Amino acid sequence: MVILTSSSNEKITFIEKYLGEKNVSTINYKEIPEWGKKAKEISDDGKGVDHILDVGGAKTLKQSLEAIAFNGSISAIGFLARNNKDDKSSSIGDNDTSMYALKKNVTLRGIQVGSVEQFNEMTRAIDMHQIKPLIDKVFKFEDLKSAYEHQWSQQHVGKVVIKITPN
Incomplete structure (x- = not known):
């Protein structure tokens, strides 16, 4: 439960x-x-x-x-x-x-920030169990400050994502 x-x-x-x-x-x-x-x-x-x-x-x-x-x-x-x-x-x-x-x-x-090994284990577990995280909102990299403000407002349900696009 x-x-x-x-x-x-x-x-x-x-x-x-x-x-x-x-x-x-x-x-x-x-x-x-x-x-x-x-x-x-x-x-x-x-x-x-x-x-x-x-x-x-x-x-x-x-x-x-x-x-x-x-x-x-x-x-x-x-x-x-x-x-x-x-x-x-x-x-x-x-x-x-x-x-x-x-x-x-x-x-x-x-737990603060995990190691590379822990990150790799996490991504393998996500793939293996087909976990689909709940995404609250996606921000452009240029809107990073707004993303942090949204996160700290505690109004989100799920993950706050920063989208990074290649140049």
Whole structure:
């Protein structure tokens, strides 16, 4: 089962139609701030989620650790939700992170930019499984600034693509 979180009911509705409501469960994290507990509850047998792709970063890691199953893995691949130092509701200290991870035997992996080998493995997997990524919008290289602005606006659903044409 796939569990998707978003702050936008519009995006949730789009994804449910795109993937089919039977193939995905969704949680609006603005409406359910303790989304980690909810994700664990709706996971198979309520044991927690096996693998999490955390794109939020410091502000979402606590909820990811709440949602993860014993022996699960979290790939921290983003930092969209930066933590406010005064906001203690979502932050966890280094010691707390370690304890959460130890209690659940979690593998926590930070991913920034992959190696050439990882890129080649990814493209082989995409080809082999015939994965067709959802494209939100394609920008010309000349419109690079607009593409970044669109990405950071968080209004996209799917990939933001920069098209590079040969001279």
